[in-house]
């Protein structure tokens with residue numbers, strides 16, 4: 001028999017949310033607002049009081065827009081964020097495995113930068129007992145992205161003549177997840193970062209993978225040496241921009257450039273890459289594709305994410321945690337060169 005727990009969330013008081021009314025520079029367009037709490041959850045939904053949520057680079061792209069991507073058509077105001085963790089405040093019919101008071105992580109749920117969100121039960125993941133709230137707030141997006149990236153890498157490596165994979169922005173949270181997965185799977189990996197200090201830190205943390213700084217004028221030669229003077233079959237790139245030309249110059253003919261971020265500046269003309277004579281593949285990868293996996297596959301992926309949070313909490317490093325009201329300082333921290341880990345926005349339960 002289905003137990004129905006269907007009460008209004010909280011006490012009907014307004015809740016805080018970061019919102020924006022138009023796309024533009026984050027610190028100009030975002031504001032702290034008060035909004036009405038969501039309606040009582042319908043069947044298959046829960047309402048979650050969000051305690052903590054990350055500031056992902058992609059969240060800021062959602063606020064600011066991205067060159068070459070049409071402006072998003074929202075019905076404003078909109079609250080950013082797709083991921084977070086909190087406590088179930090109310091559960092609709094059919095959400096049998098989820099109970100008020102239970103800690104859950106969730107993704108993808110638009111508007112996680114508000115204090116209360118309505119979450120489809122299928123996207124609410126119970127947080128394992130030993131996992132801290134701050135770790136749980138980061139438990140889904142990055143591990144799920146890792147799985148999607150590693151599937152793309154493994155396929156591209158399988159179709160190549162072999163050799164090490166190169167990844168850029170290797171000191172990022174995703175980069176460290178990739179380094180750790182490469183170690184587990186015995187995948188040869190060369191890590192690229194943009195500073196000498198970053199290369200030293202990464203080399204200490206992952207001694208199996210050579211870490212090279214693109215600030216060193218000899219970095220291309222160092223990559224060629226680390227790759228055994230062979231072209232690199234696969235590059236995993238979150239930087240793009242003007243770095244793309246250098247990266248493809250290091251690749252073997254027939255190689256694959258997997259692009260999953262645009263942290264860099266400048267641009268590289270597609271025509272300058274000799275894609276056709278060199279038979280290079282450029283492949284974009286996005287975690288939004290994760291939703292196209294079957295429910296069974298998604299359950300396996302989520303279970304991987306939750307167990308990684310239990311066994312390797314160091315891979316879910318928190319750079320700092322700020323109250324929602326301090327979102328401007330939090331965003332400045334999230335964008336600070338050399339920061340390690342992810343910045344969180346917190347909203348303690350009243």
Ligand SMILES: NC(=O)c1ccc[n+]([C@@H]2O[C@H](COP(=O)([O-])OP(=O)(O)OC[C@H]3O[C@@H](n4cnc5c(N)ncnc54)[C@H](OP(=O)(O)O)[C@@H]3O)[C@@H](O)[C@H]2O)c1
Nearest residue numbers: 057171172173174194238260261263264285286287337338
């Ligand atoms: N495609 C997808 O579905 C998907 C999903 C999740 C994340 N991502 C992307 O993955 C990337 C990493 O995300 P994250 O959350 O792991 O990042 P993060 O932990 O915030 O770290 C950002 C990293 O990027 C480096 N960086 C910033 N600007 C750079 C530049 N211009 N050139 C070289 N390196 C630069 C920083 O290096 P320093 O240490 O030197 O400051 C830092 O190590 C982002 O591009 C993000 O958008 C994509």
